[in-house]
Amino acid sequence: MGDSSKVIGFRGFRWDAVPLEQYKSDPEAFEGVTRQVLLGSRPGEEPLNFELRYFEVEQGGYTTLERHRHAHAVVVLRGKGTVVLGAEETEIQAHDCVYIPPGVVHQLRADREATLGFLCVVDRLRDRAMPVRRDGSGM
Amino acid sequence: MGDSSKVIGFRGFRWDAVPLEQYKSDPEAFEGVTRQVLLGSRPGEEPLNFELRYFEVEQGGYTTLERHRHAHAVVVLRGKGTVVLGAEETEIQAHDCVYIPPGVVHQLRADREATLGFLCVVDRLRDRAMPVRRDGSGM
Numbered sequence: 001m002g003d004s005s006k007v008i009g010f011r012g013f014r015w016d017a018v019p020l021e022q023y024k025s026d027p028e029a030f031e032g033v034t035r036q037v038l039l040g041s042r043p044g045e046e047p048l049n050f051e052l053r054y055f056e057v058e059q060g061g062y063t064t065l066e067r068h069r070h071a072h073a074v075v076v077l078r079g080k081g082t083v084v085l086g087a088e089e090t091e092i093q094a095h096d097c098v099y100i101p102p103g104v105v106h107q108l109r110a111d112r113e114a115t116l117g118f119l120c121v122v123d124r125l126r127d128r129a130m131p132v133r134r135d136g137s138g139m
Numbered sequence: 140m141g142d143s144s145k146v147i148g149f150r151g152f153r154w155d156a157v158p159l160e161q162y163k164s165d166p167e168a169f170e171g172v173t174r175q176v177l178l179g180s181r182p183g184e185e186p187l188n189f190e191l192r193y194f195e196v197e198q199g200g201y202t203t204l205e206r207h208r209h210a211h212a213v214v215v216l217r218g219k220g221t222v223v224l225g226a227e228e229t230e231i232q233a234h235d236c237v238y239i240p241p242g243v244v245h246q247l248r249a250d251r252e253a254t255l256g257f258l259c260v261v262d263r264l265r266d267r268a269m270p271v272r273r274d275g276s277g278m
Binding site for chain 2: 005009076086090094103104121
């Protein structure tokens with residue numbers, strides 16, 4: 001394969017040679033979430049200006065309620081759940097797409113009796129997410 | 140929903156309010172390919188520095204054999220086929236991931252008795268793709 005081209009094989013929501021990582025270092029703000037960075041963070045992938053990640057939320061789990069200045073593009077790959085966008089909650093399921101603009105408080109929840117797995121694309125260089133309280137204030 | 144947040148519903152490999160577009164304007168270099176830009180090109184989506192597109196290649200079809208300076212991140216969403224990366228051809232199927240670095244000649248083919256549908260993420264600002272001949276020279 002020329003240069004650093006590669007095909008990363010899929011096996012049951014794991015990908016070849018892609019480590020399964022902890023979602024975030026603060027375990028208090030989320031529940032049952034794993035992260036896999038599919039592309040954009042390893043040697044040879046420097047030409048990508050974005051990262052393509054896969055997050056999986058186990059049934060009953062949820063990501064951190066947070067906001068940041070960078071935008072998110074999300075595509076659900078597996079299962080179903082709910083996305084919180086500001087004051088709105090919307091049911092999502094496989095292959096639905098979500099746009100999260102800068103500054104919007106958001107959370108993804110696997111609250112519909114299924115695992116929720118989704119791709120999330122972000123800029124490689126981005127600001128750090130800030131967790132927020134349910135009332136929307138900073139934590 | 141706060142700001143320009145949105146959930147774009149999925150219905151049978153079409154997405155709500157996302158137009159089905161022609162793949163490219165030169166019909167001679169490809170066969171049976173459609174394009175849907177899921178995120179990154181519409182008003183309100185300016186904070187995204189990338190575009191998230193879904194391409195579908197009907198059985199027997201193929202994308203243009205081409206190269207460019209921008210990189211591609213691909214995730215197969217549907218079916219199976221083959222990806223050409225330089226001199227190599229690799230079978231791909233649903234949820235396999237492909238990295239196409241700058242300058243690598245590539246093509247996606249639905250040559251395995253199925254439709255091939257894939258997400259492809261690229262920089263919003265990028266150079267124009269150059270079609271190449273089978274022998275690798277410019278066209």
